[in-house]
Amino acid sequence: MKQVTIKDIARAAGVSYSTVSRSLSGSSEISESTRTRILQICKQMNYTANAVARSMVMKNTKLLGMIVTDISNPFMSELAYYIDSQARNRGYNILLCNSLRSLEQERVLFELMISRKVDGVILFPAESESFHALETLLPRIPTIFVGENLRDVPESYVTVDNYRGAYMGVEYLYRLGHRRILYFGKRKGSTTHQLRGEGYHAACRDLGLTPRYMNNTFASTSIKHGYQLAQQLFSQPLDVTAVFATTDTNALGLMQAAEEKGIRIPEDLSLLGFDNIRYSGLPRIGLTTIEQPKKLLASMAVDSLLEKIENELTGYTHRVLTPSLVERTTCLKLEK
Amino acid sequence: MKQVTIKDIARAAGVSYSTVSRSLSGSSEISESTRTRILQICKQMNYTANAVARSMVMKNTKLLGMIVTDISNPFMSELAYYIDSQARNRGYNILLCNSLRSLEQERVLFELMISRKVDGVILFPAESESFHALETLLPRIPTIFVGENLRDVPESYVTVDNYRGAYMGVEYLYRLGHRRILYFGKRKGSTTHQLRGEGYHAACRDLGLTPRYMNNTFASTSIKHGYQLAQQLFSQPLDVTAVFATTDTNALGLMQAAEEKGIRIPEDLSLLGFDNIRYSGLPRIGLTTIEQPKKLLASMAVDSLLEKIENELTGYTHRVLTPSLVERTTCLKLEK
DNA sequence: TTGAAAGCGCTAACAA
C-alpha cells in the first residue's frame, strides 16, 4: 500500500514537483501540453492527492465539525442529512460527534474540533448553558448553534421561532373550539422550551384562556419520558379537551399512555405536537404538529457558517425561521 | 486567532521543541520536573496540539470514514450512533458521508476517503454491486462492509443472517396457524433481500407452504414505496392471512394502505417486518418484526476494522450475526 | 535528559 506522492509523479514525468502541483491545482500558468501529460501519468500511477499535506500548508481542512446530542434522534439525523448534502456541495465534509447532552462531553468534543483544525463547527447545543460552557473556546473557531434559541447571546445561531410556533398552536386549537388546553412536558434548562412555554402563555392570555401546565421533571423529552409523564396525567380525571405537547416525541409517549388507558385520540382528547419529526407522519400516528423547516434550517446553518469562514467575518448573525402548522389527524373540531 | 504552536511553547519555556513534543506525548524519557513545567505553560498559553501536523508525520489520522446510503434512515442513524461511540472509545472519529444509494457517488466518496487519508472506512453499500464497483480501490484502504451480505466476496463484512431471519419469520407465522403467507416487497439488486427471499422460500418448502411473492418494482424499500405497492396488492381480493414484509419501512407503508382500505391489522391480516427500526416500537404501530442487533453490528464493525488497521492485517473476515424475533401486536394467532 | 536536524507531502514565493 505504498503511497504514490507528487515526487514519484515528478520523477516519472521528468519535471519538478512544483510543476506537478500546478498541473493538479488546475489554475496557475502552465502549458496545456505538460499539464495533460502529467494528468495522464497521475492516472496511470494511480495518484491520489494527500489532503492532509495540503491542509498543512493551506491552513484549512475543508472539514466542518458537527456536534449533535444524538444522531439517532430523528430530528438530528434528518438535519444531518441536509447539512451533509449542503456542505458537500460547497466542498466540505462532515466530522460527526455525539455529545449525549453532556456539557462536559460537549466541551471535550469542541476541543477535539479545535485540535483537528476543522474550518468551523455546527453545534446542536447540549443545553441552554452550552454557550457559557464554551464561551472561552468559541473565539478560536467559527461556530454556529443550531436548533436552540440562545436569546441575546453573542454568537451565531439559526433556529425556529419557538415562541411564535407555540402561539400558533394555541390559536389553532382555539379555532377548533378548544378552551381548556394543557401544555404538556414543559422542561427546564432549555431556552427553546422556555420560549415555547412563553408563547403558549401569551396566546392563552390573549385569547382569554387559563394556562395549565404539566411540567416535565425528567432530563429529556423522549418518548419514554413522555409516556411516564402521561401516566401521571391520566391517573386523575382529565379536565382538558386538548393537549399541546412540547415536542413530538413527548406527544408520542402520551399517545402510548392514552392507548393503554383507553383514552381515544382525538375523540376523547386532541393532541398537538412540536417539531414534525418523521415519525409523526407515520400511518396510525398522524400527529398534527408545528413543523420546524429542517431543510431550510440546515442550509441556513451551512450558509451562515461558510460565510463566516470564507469571508473571515467576525461578529455573529441570528436567524429565526417561522414554523408552520402541519394538520393531520390528532386534533378534533369541537361541535358547539 | 493566531495559532499557538509547539515552538511558541518552547520559546516560552526556554527549551527545544523536541522537549515540548516529548512532554506532550506522555511517554519518552524526560524528567518529571520539566514535563510538568511545560504542561503548565501549555495550559497557560492555551495550546492545543495540531492533529493535522501530527497526522502528517504519524501517517495516520485516527479518522474512520463512514459512508452510509442515507443518515436520515432510522436504521443507519441508529447504527451510526453506536459506531461513533464505539470508535470514540478507541480514539477514532467519524467522517460522515451519504451515498444516496448511487454507485457513482459512492465511488467518489470512497476516493475522497483515500485522499483524506482516513485510517479505514465503514461502508454501508449502495447496492450489491458496490463491491465490484470499488474493487480496484479497496486494496488502498482497510474497509468493512456493513449490513449487506456479500456472499463469497473477498472483503470483510459484518451482517445479520438474512436467510435465517426470514426462515424464522415464516416459522413463527406458521406456528400461529398461518398457511397462506405472502412475501411482500422482494427487491432486486441487493443480496440482503435476495437472501431474505431465499430464506422465505426454503421455509415454505420445508413447511409445505406455497410461496407467494409480491415483488417490489421500485428502487428502494421506503415507506412510500411500500405504500404504493400495497395499494396494488389491495386492489384485488386478499387470499392470504399474513404478510411478511421485506423491511419494516415497507411494512409501515403497507400498514398505511391497509388503514385507508379499512383492512385491520392484525384482525384481517397479520403483518411481520424485518429490521426492527425504532419506528416499529412506537405506540399504535407495534410492529412484530425480525430484529437486527444494531449495537452488536456496530461494535463488530468497528472492532473488525480496527483489528485490520492496527494489526495491519491482510485478508478479510466475514461475521454473520443471528437475528431474533421481536413480538409485538401485528401478528394474530389463528384459532382452528 | 535534552537539543539539533531531518522529513512527512504539499503549496507558493521567487528566480531563472
Add this chain to the structure above:
DNA sequence: TTGTTAGCGCTTTCAA
C-alpha cells in the same frame, strides 16, 4: 513556462 527553495507543525532518530 518551469525549477528551486522554504516552510506548514509535528515526531523521531542521532548526537551531545
